[in-house]
Amino acid sequence: MPTNIVPIPANEMDRILNLYEFDIDYSNLESTFKDLTRLAAKISGTDISLVNLIDSYTQWSVSNFGLDIDQMAREDSVCQYTILEDDHFEVEDLSIDTRFQDKSYVANPLNLRYYFGVPLKTNTGHNIGALCVLDKGQKKLTPEKIELLKIIAKEIITRLNTIKVIEDLKNRLLAEKETSKKVAHDIRGPLAGIIGVSEIIQDQGNDSKLADILEMVNLIHTSGKSVLDLADEILTEKRISKPLKEDDFNLLVLKEKLLKLYTPQAKYKDINFTVHINETNETIGFSKNKLLQIIGNLISNALKFTTEKGNVGVDLDLQTIEDQKYLNIAVTDDGVGMSDESIDRILNGTNTSSDGTVGEKGYGFGLVMVKHLIDGLKGKLEISSIEGKGTKFEVKIPQY
Template sequence: MLNPPIPLNEMDRLLSLSDLDLDYAAHQDSFKDLTKLAAKVAGTEMSLVNLIDSYTQWTISTHNLELEQMPREDSVCQYVLMGDGSFEVEDLSADERFKDKFYVTGGPELRYYYGIPLNVNEHNIGALCVVDKTKAKELNPEKIELLKIIAGEIVNRLKYIKVIEELKSNLSEAKQTQKKVAHDIRGPLSGIIGLAQLISAQGEDNQMDEILEFMSLIHKSGRSILDLADEILSADNKKDKKTPELKGNEFNLLVFKDKLDKLYTPQALNKQIKFTVNTSLASETIPFSKNKLLQIAGNLISNAIKFTPVGGHVIVDLNLITIDEVQHVLQMRVTDSGVGLDEKGIATILGGTASSTNGTGGENGYGFGLVLVKHLIDSLKGTLNITSIPGAGATFEVNLPQ
């Protein structure tokens, strides 16, 4: 098996991709028009937008080709990551690197490939590629320039998606502030109304006509504001009685489980491994920050699948541990029945110096997945614990304060 190409700036490249914090399965519609346009410009039957992390090529948009993901080592787009220019293969079936790949030997029996890098902050995070079942296409300079413009627009939209998510988060925070304000004004307003009622009652005995009229106005004004506050709170309370509403930057355990099932079950099935995600019933609807969670969990799951032999299992346990009313710790455990680690291997991972090794199915290693995981966990002020016995699997436990 050929050694995979690894960019010299691979760690920085992965950090640029991680900073976008994308849900790879959630943006098909965001790029559908651009993938179709790319195929039309190139004159090819199919086109794809692919993002590549430590283990997997994720197809976030496709035209005329059913594909969601594939192992990074099987992809053609991994070669696009290596330079600033395009990458072309006139006949995949005649190239030693690709002639035995499933997309060449079986459906869709691809032959032609042309890929342009998607560059974010001077790092190639993926590729826009056009592919066809027939051999070499002639792409003149005008068509190539148009494809580069489309690739640039894809990058812009990726950035816009991040900005939009941040704006949604800010809007949700503003709504929470509104709720807090409503709570805060109830106390003083109730006091004013109570005082007005007291003075009004005393004033009737003392026949203070002018004071009574003035206090009556205070009472009416205060009551109207209090009614408004109650209206805001009652609307929020109706929502609170149901499952807590998630903000744009939040998951709960149910949503997180669904995301992981959808993204990583195909990888497990491809290797004939049982993949299970469990949640804690007691806390499965409580919101928590989704920041970098898919990147952390995804790299740990892909790593576990890589080192688990056929017929094995990978189990993910998700739990939200309550510290007090406002503080929680998100706990993720990824357990596999794979080859395991010795003490030296555990130390290199916890020290952030893990290197690449091949998986149980001969999968190529890139050596940056667990380094990235450790970096992201540290940036979120979390902890990573690893327990393992060589030959008897491993458990990676992540605890992230919320």
């Protein structure tokens, strides 16, 4: 295959959608697969083993053995070819393969030569990444070892599915809790009105002929007050300060994750990357559902189209409008900018990819996926840009 052709799966859009359904935090899975990466290296007899997930821009090494690596540009990876395969992909000598011989991992100090990868195929048949093993020496795996690596690859998918089920349950429980709060809020007004009327009747109803009516009103008042207190208790619960759990999200946690995930990409291109948050709201919890996928794609896109010494900034805030909480996200760059036609194509979901400022390859669907995810969360996306001066993406996502 010629080196200038980008390998893209035929079902790339569906593949990316399937990956995003797992809503993966790429910075938080090392312990989940640590035993499997070690086992894969032992079975294959190689120095290195990696679990890689591949999105529109980046290969994320969510677990590693023998090589301390977190991420790599997708166009530089070997696993981008593995996700094209149904069974496996093998390169016996990377140094003589024109697709890889000029890559940094083939040169000193790594001097990698052998690669074997098994696609991570989901239940819907999409390859969202690869389990791979690498070595400095040339090798040839036996059929028995290959079968064992495939078993490990299936176990990786099983664990990802388990994580997804747990997260889906958490989101459903959170939605149920928010629904109960909304119900409490909705019934509070009418109940307060009933109690108010009953108090007026009590004050004016001293005539003994109204004794029976007053007794009924007293019952209404007592019952209504009890339910009103319950509604107040439910509504007040969200204002009680609670310790942040390990997997809870707030602006501080989100900022730290974004800096950890995308600072390496910015440093590689010598771009100034910053994340700012509204410190007043920094500890308020909110749902992390699809946030890393949405913001991550916007940041990767901004880095791709910003030149050396340029700037990419992220601003995060929480806003409450008429009892509805919104997460506001702004990603700004001073890169090459976009035409009005390009903006329209993104907002209409028909955008196509293009190469970055230093030749980064375009795999398409990145911004199309962002629009799809935002729509799925009932959010809004606005884009403003001046060609040659930069672009600003603004996202508003309701928090239920």
